[in-house]
Amino acid sequence: MSTGLARRVHLGYALGSLATGAFGTVPGLLLLPYLTDTLGIAAGVAGLLVLVPKAWDVLVNPVAGRISDRWGGRRQYLLAGGLAMAALFAAIFAGPLGTGADAGAYAAFAFLATATAYAFFQVPYVAMPAEMTDGYAERTRLMTWRIAVLALAILISGAVAPLVVTAGGDGIPGHRWMGLFVAALIVVGVLGVYAGTRGVGGASVRDIEPSLRAQLRVAASNRPFRLLLTCFVIQAAGIGTMLAGVKYFADHVLERPDDGPTVLFACFVGPALLVMPAWRRAGERLGKLRSFAAASVIFAAGALALVAAPALPAVAVYLLVAAIGCGYAGQQVFGFAMLPDCIAHDTARTGRRQAGVFTGLWTAGETLGLALGPGIYAVVLQLFGYASSATGQPMAQDGTARLGVLLGFTVLPAVVVAVALAFLRGYDDTFARDPDVVAEGRPAG
Numbered sequence: 001m002s003t004g005l006a007r008r009v010h011l012g013y014a015l016g017s018l019a020t021g022a023f024g025t026v027p028g029l030l031l032l033p034y035l036t037d038t039l040g041i042a043a044g045v046a047g048l049l050v051l052v053p054k055a056w057d058v059l060v061n062p063v064a065g066r067i068s069d070r071w072g073g074r075r076q077y078l079l080a081g082g083l084a085m086a087a088l089f090a091a092i093f094a095g096p097l098g099t100g101a102d103a104g105a106y107a108a109f110a111f112l113a114t115a116t117a118y119a120f121f122q123v124p125y126v127a128m129p130a131e132m133t134d135g136y137a138e139r140t141r142l143m144t145w146r147i148a149v150l151a152l153a154i155l156i157s158g159a160v161a162p163l164v165v166t167a168g169g170d171g172i173p174g175h176r177w178m179g180l181f182v183a184a185l186i187v188v189g190v191l192g193v194y195a196g197t198r199g200v201g202g203a204s205v206r207d208i209e210p211s212l213r214a215q216l217r218v219a220a221s222n223r224p225f226r227l228l229l230t231c232f233v234i235q236a237a238g239i240g241t242m243l244a245g246v247k248y249f250a251d252h253v254l255e256r257p258d259d260g261p262t263v264l265f266a267c268f269v270g271p272a273l274l275v276m277p278a279w280r281r282a283g284e285r286l287g288k289l290r291s292f293a294a295a296s297v298i299f300a301a302g303a304l305a306l307v308a309a310p311a312l313p314a315v316a317v318y319l320l321v322a323a324i325g326c327g328y329a330g331q332q333v334f335g336f337a338m339l340p341d342c343i344a345h346d347t348a349r350t351g352r353r354q355a356g357v358f359t360g361l362w363t364a365g366e367t368l369g370l371a372l373g374p375g376i377y378a379v380v381l382q383l384f385g386y387a388s389s390a391t392g393q394p395m396a397q398d399g400t401a402r403l404g405v406l407l408g409f410t411v412l413p414a415v416v417v418a419v420a421l422a423f424l425r426g427y428d429d430t431f432a433r434d435p436d437v438v439a440e441g442r443p444a445g
Contacts, residue, residue, distance in 0.1 A: 005132060005200070010142060012196010013132070014149035016125050018189025019082055021153025022182050023089065023118055024370060026161050027111065028243040029261070030178070032374045033394075034093065034107070036381075038171055040390025041104040047378020049104055053112035054371025057119055058364045064123040065360025074124035074131075075194055081120030082190030086183040088114040093179035095172035099390045119363065125193065127359040129340045132200055140288065143337040144280045148273060151329060153189070155269035157182055162247070162261040170393065218346065219361055224427055225342035231423040232335050233365035235296065238416030239328065240373015242303065245409035248381070251394045252405045253309055254317070264321055271322040272329035279330045288334045288341075289427060295330025296421050298323060303414035307406065380408035 027050070035046035068077050092110040097103040129142055164181045168174035220226060250260025282291045302324035309317050343358045384404025389395045397405070 005138060005142065008196060009132070009200050010145040011149075012193060012198075013128065013142060013200075014145040015189050015192030015196055016078065016121075017146050017150035018153045018156075018192065019085065019186045020122055020125065020189075021150045022157040022185045022189070023085065023114070025154050025158045025243070026178075026182050027092070028240055028370055028374055029158055029246055030161060030165070030175075031092070031107070031111065032244050032378060033247045034175055035104055036378075036386070036388040037394045038175065038390070039095075039099045039103045039107070040388055041101070042382070042388055043378045043386050044382040046104070046388075047375040047382070049108040050111070050378070051371050051375035053108055053115050054367050056112055057115050057367040057371075060116055060119045061123055061364035061367065062357060062360040064119040065127065065357045065363075068120075068124040068127065069357060074128050075197060077120050077124040078190060078197075079194045081117050081122075081124075082186065082194075084117035085114055085121055086186040086190065088117055089186060090179040090183040093172075093175040095176060098172070115367070119360075119367075121190070122363045122367075123360045126336070126339070126363055127343075128197065129336075132197075140280060140283050140333070140337045143333050144276050146336065147329060147332045148276045150332060151269050151272045151276075151325075153185070155265060155273075157185060158246075158269070159262040159265035163259075171391075219358055222342060222346050222349075222358075224345065225339075225358060227423050227427045228335070228338055228342060229362060229365050231420045232362070233369040234420035234423070235331065235335075235417050236366045236369025237372040237376065238413040238420070239299075239331075240370040241377050241416065242324075242373070242409055242413040243370075244374035244377040245405065248377075248386075248394075248405045249309075249409045252397055252402045253409075254314070257394065263318065267318040267321040268325035268328070270325075272325040275326045275329055276333070279333050282330070283334060283337070288338050289424065291330060292334035292338065293421055293424065295327045295334065296417055297327070299327030299331060300414045300418040302327060303410050303417070307410040309406065309410070376412070377408045380404050380412065 031050055032046055035041040035049060036043050041049065064077075068074055088110060092107055092114060094110075095103060095107075097106050132142070161178050161182060164178040165174035168177035246264055247261050250264060251257045254260045254264075256263070279291065279295070282294070286294070302320050306317065306320045306324070309320075312320075339359070339362055346358065381401070381404055384401050385398065386401045386404060387395045387397060
């Protein structure tokens with residue numbers, strides 16, 4: 001297998017992140033506020049409605065991985081799953097039942113269907129790098145392109161989607177237009193990755209384990225994968241908690257309900273795009289593991305410092321958000337670059353190609369972590385007495401509720417991301433750096 005990939009393949013594969021970035025960002029950013037401040041659902045119930053459909057992916061993603069391992073190439077799943085995801089995403093915010101409990105149940109069901117379609121796009125998509133190249137450094141380059149486009153997708157979807165809601169008249173009409181906008185962005189990403197990876201990523205099929213249970217046992221026996229997955233899932237919960245709080249933080253701490261989310265996302269993503277080359281060089285000099293840890297520390301430190309936001313000038317708040325974005329970019333680059341190393345190690349060790357199961361577990365864990373974030377944040381809001389609204393505009397909150405908004409957006413994500421690093425203490429990437437280890441399937445060290 002060639003270790004070098006053409007530039008068109010780097011870009012083509014990266015375009016798929018327009019779809020994953022949009023789906024990963026917008027529900028985490030706007031679905032909880034949509035439920036609490038437009039449909040009038042209590043914060044605790046709204047958090048449950050957001051969590052359950054995403055938790056469903058814990059069951060669906062490994063199945064999607066096994067299916068894509070057994071039947072057909074990865075690309076056909078990208079097209080079918082991606083186009084279905086786009087159509088169903090628009091349905092989440094269509095609001096045909098108005099406001100109240102029935103409307104909330106409808107949104108949750110549409111979200112469940114979208115998450116199922118997303119599994120059949122995301123799992124094959126994340127599995128492809130392990131089959132596209134066997135180069136340690138080439139995987140980092142591939143992920144650098146991917147995360148750069150992911151950052152762009154987060155910027156476009158996260159910053160523009162709230163503006164579309166406002167331009168569309170807020171409330172249900174504004175969210176309908178936003179749903180159509182994001183669906184169109186997903187379609188662009190799906191068609192881009194499908195066309196851009198033509199003729200690439202079709203690794204020769206090797207034997208796979210005879211049952212899903214057997215495959216899961218093999219994945220569990222892969223110590224580097226197990227440690228990396230645990231850390232990444234916990235960090236995803238911290239990131240998801242912060243993402244869920246963006247609009248609340250803009251509304252009740254910065255007191256900029258109209259443009260606050262857009263400015264925050266611009267500050268978060270803009271610098272992240274600029275530091276991608278620096279993270280790639282850091283990976284070459286320090287290795288992926290140390291670079292991943294450094295990025296996590298930057299994220300956690302920035303989030304913790306942001307607790308002083310009510311006493312800081314606006315420029316200081318936005319600079320801290322920019323630092324958090326730089327850390328997030330590194331976490332994504334190196335987490336996803338270390339994953340195919342773990343998959344390749346398993347293939348060399350067992351002689352079986354089952355990347356889909358590993359990426360199914362990975363995406364299931366990531367999805368669950370990102371889903372736990374809004375659920376955790378909703379619990380914080382409920383505990384601190386946040387008042388919901390069915391008017392399409394947030395209600396004025398008392399000092400206790402505003403404190404909950406602040407702590408859930410800053411201290412809580414910082415602690416979660418930092419604590420997760422403890423699970424990487426036993427991770428030794430010698431197996432990925434030493435070609436002989438991979439080729440012979442010997443344990444690292």
